[in-house]
Amino acid sequence: xxxxxxxxxxxxxxxxxxxxxxxxxxxxxxxxxxxxxxxxxxxxxxxxxxxxxxxxxxxxxxxxxxxxxxxxxxxxxxxxxxxxxxxxxxxxxxxxxxxxxxxxxxxxxxxxxxxxxxxxxxxxxxxxxxxxxxxxxxxxxxxxxxxxxxxxxxxxxxxxxxxxxxxxxxxxxxxxxxxxxxxxxxxxxxxxxxxxxxxxxxxxxxxxxxxxxxxxxxxxxxxxxxxxxxxxxxxxxxxxxxxxxxxxxxxxxxxxxxxxxxxxxxxxxxxxxxxxxxxxxxxxxxxxxxxxxxxxxxxxxxxxxxxxxxxxxxxxxxxxxxxxxxxxxxxxxxxxxxxxxxxxxxxxxxxxxxxxxxxxxxxxxxxxxxxxxxxxxxxxxxxxxxxxxxxxxxxxxxxxxxxxxx
Amino acid sequence: xxxxxxxxxxxxxxxxxxxxxxxxxxxxxxxxxxxxxxxxxxxxxxxxxxxxxxxxxxxxxxxxxxxxxxxxxxxxxxxxxxxxxxxxxxxxxxxxxxxxxxxxxxxxxxxxxxxxxxxxxxxxxxxxxxxxxxxxxxxxxxxxxxxxxxxxxxxxxxxxxxxxxxxxxxxxxxxxxxxxxxxxxxxxxxxxxxxxxxxxxxxxxxxxxxxxxxxxxxxxxxxxxxxxxxxxxxxxxxxxxxxxxxxxxxxxxxxxxxxxxxxxxxxxxxxxxxxxxxxxxxxxxxxxxxxxxxx
Numbered sequence: 100x101x102x103x104x105x106x107x108x109x110x111x112x113x114x115x116x117x118x119x120x121x122x123x124x125x126x127x128x129x130x131x132x133x134x135x136x137x138x139x140x141x142x143x144x145x146x147x148x149x150x151x152x153x154x155x156x157x158x159x160x161x162x163x164x165x166x167x168x169x170x171x172x173x174x175x176x177x178x179x180x181x182x183x184x185x186x187x188x189x190x191x192x193x194x195x196x197x198x199x200x201x202x203x204x205x206x207x208x209x210x211x212x213x214x215x216x217x218x219x220x221x222x223x224x225x226x227x228x229x230x231x232x233x234x235x236x237x238x239x240x241x242x243x244x245x246x247x248x249x250x251x252x253x254x255x256x257x258x259x260x261x262x263x264x265x266x267x268x269x270x271x272x273x274x275x276x277x278x279x280x281x282x283x284x285x286x287x288x289x290x291x292x293x294x295x296x297x298x299x300x301x302x303x304x305x306x307x308x309x310x311x312x313x314x315x316x317x318x319x320x321x322x323x324x325x326x327x328x329x330x331x332x333x334x335x336x337x338x339x340x341x342x343x344x345x346x347x348x349x350x351x352x353x354x355x356x357x358x359x360x361x362x363x364x365x366x367x368x369x370x371x372x373x374x375x376x377x378x379x380x381x382x383x384x385x386x387x388x389x390x391x392x393x394x395x396x397x398x399x400x401x402x403x404x405x406x407x408x409x410x411x412x413x414x415x416x417x418x419x420x421x422x423x424x425x426x427x428x429x430x431x432x433x434x435x436x437x438x439x440x441x442x443x444x445x446x447x448x449x450x451x452x453x454x455x456x457x458x459x460x461x462x463x464x465x466x467x468x469x470x471x472x473x474x475x476x477x478x479x480x481x482x483x484x485x486x487x488x489x490x491x492x493x494x495x496x497x498x499x500x501x502x503x504x505x
Numbered sequence: 506x507x508x509x510x511x512x513x514x515x516x517x518x519x520x521x522x523x524x525x526x527x528x529x530x531x532x533x534x535x536x537x538x539x540x541x542x543x544x545x546x547x548x549x550x551x552x553x554x555x556x557x558x559x560x561x562x563x564x565x566x567x568x569x570x571x572x573x574x575x576x577x578x579x580x581x582x583x584x585x586x587x588x589x590x591x592x593x594x595x596x597x598x599x600x601x602x603x604x605x606x607x608x609x610x611x612x613x614x615x616x617x618x619x620x621x622x623x624x625x626x627x628x629x630x631x632x633x634x635x636x637x638x639x640x641x642x643x644x645x646x647x648x649x650x651x652x653x654x655x656x657x658x659x660x661x662x663x664x665x666x667x668x669x670x671x672x673x674x675x676x677x678x679x680x681x682x683x684x685x686x687x688x689x690x691x692x693x694x695x696x697x698x699x700x701x702x703x704x705x706x707x708x709x710x711x712x713x714x715x716x717x718x719x720x721x722x723x724x725x726x727x728x729x730x731x732x733x734x735x736x737x738x739x740x741x742x743x744x745x746x747x748x749x750x751x752x753x754x755x756x757x758x759x760x761x762x763x764x765x766x767x768x769x770x771x772x773x774x775x776x777x778x779x780x781x782x783x784x785x786x787x788x789x790x791x792x793x794x795x796x797x798x799x800x
Contacts (some may be wrong), residue, residue: 138621138629138730139629139730140626140629140730141629142624142628142629143628143629143630144630146629268681272796273773274776299773300772300773300774301773301776302774302775302776302777302778304734304775306725306731306735307527307725308735309523309526309527309655310520310523310524310766310769310770310773311521311769311773311777313516313519313520313649313650314516314770316518316649316650317519318515328727329630329633329724330629330630330730333630333631333726334725334726337724337726338724341636341652341654341655341723341724342643342650342652343642343643344651347650359628359630360630362630363630363631363632363633363726363728364633365633366634367633368635400628412780454662502750
């Protein structure tokens, strides 16, 4: 008797599967590959959080109702361009991944962008900062979503210079991102009437920055700018405070700082830092709602700007694919994404420019004093909003070959 | 004021002093490795993870038990050392009769597991740990601003290194230890409990790593990868100094700190590589290391 029952159940199950498969056949299959740092210095800024953000995007978009069958895979590129390239190739060639998301570490981001172009798939960059991805290395298959070195340098560099910090010394991470950030910030500082007294390049990732703090002190520059990220920035600021740079009358400027970095430094050390970010979880009702859902799945951690960017870019990609009903031609999907205005709960209304630059407002924040903070994650106060029209490098100055010369 | 290759002498002195401070971390860590390798013949790849544990235990003592920096300086190495003793008894002691490679693989695997566990629990951004109130601020030395805490790091590590060297090279206990490495069977025949001695030695080496971790907590970001970044350099230091040479590892630690400090002035981009260049040169000229004895 039980035997017959089991057999019947199996039959029924097979029938259901077959039905489901035929229904799925009418759907467009989308496979997202979240490629980032899952174990190193950028794992908290990107890492598993970006996978969670992608899943939230799929839920919020109600992908299944709109005829999309979405699958999300992820991998760790360990911040190494060779490993990142290998994974990207395998994903595109063998695993049927349609779009790679996130990819922090600019050297890896540049490599993945090249591969996405070669294979005619899509790269939705959120983690890589180099403005070259929308400049001379721009690609018809890549969109840079969240931030770039030009916007950061322009935001923090110009703001600090206008507040009286008109001489700068840079402590720069010695790779694609750091050098691009220093270059773009220098441009913004000079435009605002400031000068750069000097800079030092440190190996990436670094641990001890005391030697560079001494060089920064000796430069007598009013502002010491850190053109690095993640653990490097944390160690730099911690050691700058130890060596009394601020007591000596110098100001610190972290050019790329995420909310998780401030959490790690503690407000005692980080208070008063001025920084530029496109996203802060506690900015408005929509960002708080997103942050709450994110935190539920991430053990109470708040989302970084990169996580928010991954979410927003995934939504816009799915919108384009839902209209095209096809993912095979990556350049066509990206062209569709550029043609459609963007709109999502986190970044609001925006657009994607011809060179692959996503446009939205940036914000100038200041880190709160310990007395001002009302909770574990209550870390920033807003100083200014930099409207999208001013926040990004004008397209003509980037040197992107996709932009028709006038 | 004079200049050397375009660098003002004052800046140079400052960098040399900083090099010495970083060298003191290399010295303590490579000393622990040298003690363990010298007496157990184990290449302890978990040393970086144990250093990281020292820093984390200090943080936990402060945040979960309200125990501050000074007691932690003693307690954290004891706890991490005790963890080392358990590791040695349960796992490492089974490998003495095999090739070095097995010990290396085991400890390397353990390091990955320990780091992974901490990463899962605490993330990679790191945790804040302040400088103890007594050591905040610093001295203006004329050529540089020396934070009091860094001065303390040099003094503390010098004392620990010298005491360790003294105990191993100049006392009766040290004589037993050295004898046990030469010929454990014979020493055991004289009534010395060799396995216990070996276990405690491993525990001590691990405790040294934990001690360095507590020293590092207020100045470096306390994060699960802090040891992995450092341990490769420390291994290079041990190789340059000569595997198992106590004095060699201490001197090389400080000396390489200085070399690295100078590189940060003249060509900072190479400061992460210079130690390995020296390692290659030393291995080519003197394969047993600067202070090692060829066997």
